[in-house]
Amino acid sequence: MKKINGGVTTPLxxxxxxxxxxxxxxRLDLALLYSEQPTLGACVYTQNRMRAAPIExxxxxxxxxxxxxxxxxxxxxxxxGQQGLEDARRMADLTAKALNIxxxxxxxxxxxxxxxxxxxxxxxxGIAMAAEELARGSKANHRAAQAILTTDKVIKEAAMxxxxxxxxxxxxxxxxxxxxxxxPSMKAQHATTLSFITTDAVLTRSPEPQWQEAIDKSFNVxxxxxxxxTNDISVFMANGAAGGPPVDDNAEFWNAVxxxxxxxxxxxxxxxxxxTKLIELKVIGAKDTADARRAGRWIISxxxxxTAVFGADPNFGRVLAALGNSGSEFNIExxxxxxxxxxxxxxxxxxxxxxxxxxxxGEVEARKLLSQKRIVMALDLGVGxxxxxxxxxxxxxxxxxxxxxxxx
Amino acid sequence: MKKINGGVTTPLxxxxxxxxxxxxxxRLDLALLYSEQPTLGACVYTQNRMRAAPIExxxxxxxxxxxxxxxxxxxxxxxxGQQGLEDARRMADLTAKALNIxxxxxxxxxxxxxxxxxxxxxxxxGIAMAAEELARGSKANHRAAQAILTTDKVIKEAAMxxxxxxxxxxxxxxxxxxxxxxxPSMKAQHATTLSFITTDAVLTRSPEPQWQEAIDKSFNVxxxxxxxxTNDISVFMANGAAGGPPVDDNAEFWNAVxxxxxxxxxxxxxxxxxxTKLIELKVIGAKDTADARRAGRWIISxxxxxTAVFGADPNFGRVLAALGNSGSEFNIExxxxxxxxxxxxxxxxxxxxxxxxxxxxGEVEARKLLSQKRIVMALDLGVGxxxxxxxxxxxxxxxxxxxxxxxx
Numbered sequence: 142m143k144k145i146n147g148g149v150t151t152p153l154x155x156x157x158x159x160x161x162x163x164x165x166x167x168r169l170d171l172a173l174l175y176s177e178q179p180t181l182g183a184c185v186y187t188q189n190r191m192r193a194a195p196i197e198x199x200x201x202x203x204x205x206x207x208x209x210x211x212x213x214x215x216x217x218x219x220x221x222g223q224q225g226l227e228d229a230r231r232m233a234d235l236t237a238k239a240l241n242i243x244x245x246x247x248x249x250x251x252x253x254x255x256x257x258x259x260x261x262x263x264x265x266x267g268i269a270m271a272a273e274e275l276a277r278g279s280k281a282n283h284r285a286a287q288a289i290l291t292t293d294k295v296i297k298e299a300a301m302x303x304x305x306x307x308x309x310x311x312x313x314x315x316x317x318x319x320x321x322x323x324x325p326s327m328k329a330q331h332a333t334t335l336s337f338i339t340t341d342a343v344l345t346r347s348p349e350p351q352w353q354e355a356i357d358k359s360f361n362v363x364x365x366x367x368x369x370x371t372n373d374i375s376v377f378m379a380n381g382a383a384g385g386p387p388v389d390d391n392a393e394f395w396n397a398v399x400x401x402x403x404x405x406x407x408x409x410x411x412x413x414x415x416x417t418k419l420i421e422l423k424v425i426g427a428k429d430t431a432d433a434r435r436a437g438r439w440i441i442s443x444x445x446x447x448t449a450v451f452g453a454d455p456n457f458g459r460v461l462a463a464l465g466n467s468g469s470e471f472n473i474e475x476x477x478x479x480x481x482x483x484x485x486x487x488x489x490x491x492x493x494x495x496x497x498x499x500x501x502x503g504e505v506e507a508r509k510l511l512s513q514k515r516i517v518m519a520l521d522l523g524v525g526x527x528x529x530x531x532x533x534x535x536x537x538x539x540x541x542x543x544x545x546x547x548x549x
Numbered sequence: 550m551k552k553i554n555g556g557v558t559t560p561l562x563x564x565x566x567x568x569x570x571x572x573x574x575x576r577l578d579l580a581l582l583y584s585e586q587p588t589l590g591a592c593v594y595t596q597n598r599m600r601a602a603p604i605e606x607x608x609x610x611x612x613x614x615x616x617x618x619x620x621x622x623x624x625x626x627x628x629x630g631q632q633g634l635e636d637a638r639r640m641a642d643l644t645a646k647a648l649n650i651x652x653x654x655x656x657x658x659x660x661x662x663x664x665x666x667x668x669x670x671x672x673x674x675g676i677a678m679a680a681e682e683l684a685r686g687s688k689a690n691h692r693a694a695q696a697i698l699t700t701d702k703v704i705k706e707a708a709m710x711x712x713x714x715x716x717x718x719x720x721x722x723x724x725x726x727x728x729x730x731x732x733p734s735m736k737a738q739h740a741t742t743l744s745f746i747t748t749d750a751v752l753t754r755s756p757e758p759q760w761q762e763a764i765d766k767s768f769n770v771x772x773x774x775x776x777x778x779t780n781d782i783s784v785f786m787a788n789g790a791a792g793g794p795p796v797d798d799n800a801e802f803w804n805a806v807x808x809x810x811x812x813x814x815x816x817x818x819x820x821x822x823x824x825t826k827l828i829e830l831k832v833i834g835a836k837d838t839a840d841a842r843r844a845g846r847w848i849i850s851x852x853x854x855x856t857a858v859f860g861a862d863p864n865f866g867r868v869l870a871a872l873g874n875s876g877s878e879f880n881i882e883x884x885x886x887x888x889x890x891x892x893x894x895x896x897x898x899x900x901x902x903x904x905x906x907x908x909x910x911g912e913v914e915a916r917k918l919l920s921q922k923r924i925v926m927a928l929d930l931g932v933g934x935x936x937x938x939x940x941x942x943x944x945x946x947x948x949x950x951x952x953x954x955x956x957x
Contacts, residue, residue, distance in 0.1 A: 189870060189873040189874050190872075190873040190874075190876070190879070191869050191870055191872060191873025191874075191881070192873070217866070219866060219870070220866050220869050220870075220881075220898065220903060221902070221903065222881075222900075222901035222902045223901065224902070254864070254866065255864070255866025255867065255869070255870060256864075256865060256866035256869075256898070256903040256905075257903065257906075257907065258903075321853070366852045366853060367775070367850075367851070367852060368851050368852060368853045368867070368870065368871065368874065369870075369873075369874045370870065371866075371870050371873060442775075443775070443776050444774040444775060444776060444852070444948075444952070445729070445774060445776045445952055448948075448949055448952030448953045449952065449953070451949065451953045452952070452953025452954050454953065454954070456662070456663070456664075457664060458625070458627060458628050458662065458663025458664035458779075459663065459776070461599050461628050461663070461664070461779075462597060462599055462627070462628075462663060462776065462777075462778065462779045463776065464598075464599060465597040465598040465599025465600070465777075465779060466597050466598075466599075466776065466777045468598070471598070473599070473628075473630075490628065490664070492630075493630035493631065494629070494630045494632070495628060495629065495664040495665065495666075497664075498665075499665065536852075536949060537949060538946045538949050538950070540852075540856075540949075541856055541859065541944060541945060541946050541948075541949060542946070544852070544853055544856035544857065544860070545856045545857070545859045545860025545862065546860050546862070
């Protein structure tokens, strides 16, 4: 298994395009992804009960054979009622016609401002343009990855290659967007971060369990602002173009898929609205995995923890206060909180007592660690063997600015 | 029932003091509250599992006969292990001795930075000073109310008077603090906002059910930053000094108590860290009261809703997205969201469709309403008769500044 530079069209048989159709003022706003062959795959969707129209549309179909995905940015087509649902359906129809495939093979996704109707004339022209521009290669990858962005500052791509036993090389690649309204909790059949993973590996049955597991270890552990979106979706599509033996039970292959979505999830949180730092928290010693995940998520979602990290303030009490609110079990006498890695790590709390006194050397060191771009924290709950990671970002002035002025 | 100007010593038989003992650099940091007579009362505490030492200390006792309360600010005595617990106990002992009452009649509370040991010499000197300075009247009220503050900008006081059937006038008064780490969910026997309510009315049995109800309609509906504190406590103490008939079942009296705590809770949220606006959300048409409370709380806790209000941006989709995340039931075809009151209110969402189009006159009006200091929103979930209020504040640059620099 090796990491490569690549994007959604790096796996064989995949094409992509990104165009500007006028939803946004200047930037690319419509992406199209297309496999020359039929596919087998799986989708996970947001669990927000206020699901956007394209999510409703997708949930109502099986979604295991999507070979073309049309995505617009700049407008989420969310909370738009019956008309929104008809617009989502029409996006699929127009795409099916432009590509001469069955409408059941077309996926639809939208991201952007909530509560406005889609400008369907522009979308219709955009789909026609995008179908014309479909291509392979890094330019196509980048344009598609660009066209799905909203408040993101950078595109998010990742790719891995695995060599199978018979020598076949299969590729897994993906693109994602997401910067604000990021607190995904995606479930199969029910997952605004968007991510699209393509592969040319051969599958013989639904990859849903493996896909859910990969998402639970990646997008479902990140948090920017605690607001789960109406539009989250993560899609996995395999077209088998590389040939070779099926990978359904190939652990290395699924490991590569997990690495691709983990890379994308970290890119999303690093580009979180206003983020200046990435927080990587590892929770160990929990009662079980669910408890570890809940504690991790609660802590990285705390506004007080996030502002302390922004201010490089070793105010570790906020981490433990957030743990207390999570509902996860802990034994305070055995709780241990550290920041940093290896030799340079510092114990903040241990044996029921704070370990860092005001104005101590340790506090100065802790401030240094908290001034870096990547903050690593480890928290032992002291009650069991459950463990999980959680990735978040700090809360800065810029977050407030972006979100106070979003629709204006 | 009438509103009056007053504070904790306005009811008969109550005295108070606020002193500076050196926990903070300059400001008052230790308050003492004392009733000349024995009392009957009730406490509610935070449900955060990481309870501060003074909360542990209080939970372990019955807490229905507290006639003296010592409160320090500047240090929360939270996550301080066995030593913290001993320090809390010692605060009670010192206070009991200074006032010559039984230690079982003394309540202890702390607020401030988490994870540091209390400076017990300073506290000990402060208790002695405060016991000397105990007094009645507005100066004593203000000094006590000042001494419990942390990042608050203003003191919070409220008072009401009720005339009983026999002509006896009873007074209910209170003081509170709270600006950040405000997301209280206080339960009897298990409630960092602190509030202390005094009255001279006569009670004959534990007021716990009525007190819980008053808290559920006041402090438990407010939110500043979603982080429930380790130190929240709300205390109700009746000393009977006014005489007259018992008020255990007097609806007007409990209504007055509710008005006092509601006033204090609104003062807390209005003075929320960095807050520039008060958000009053009324949820109606919910399946039941619990669902209405959950929806309201989720919405006023959303960073995206709060930043939109700060930016005076009628981005109502964020309100509905937060509703979707709350888990509360709604019927989207019957959901109705308005802002403003009476004739000047504007419908943002109705009949499954957004009612405000970009750049419309309505949008301009909505922006005007959102530019005021008090934002009133009403949300009908369209499924039942449950209703509740939720009060929050916006999320501003100042919130980030305060919390990025709190311990420094």
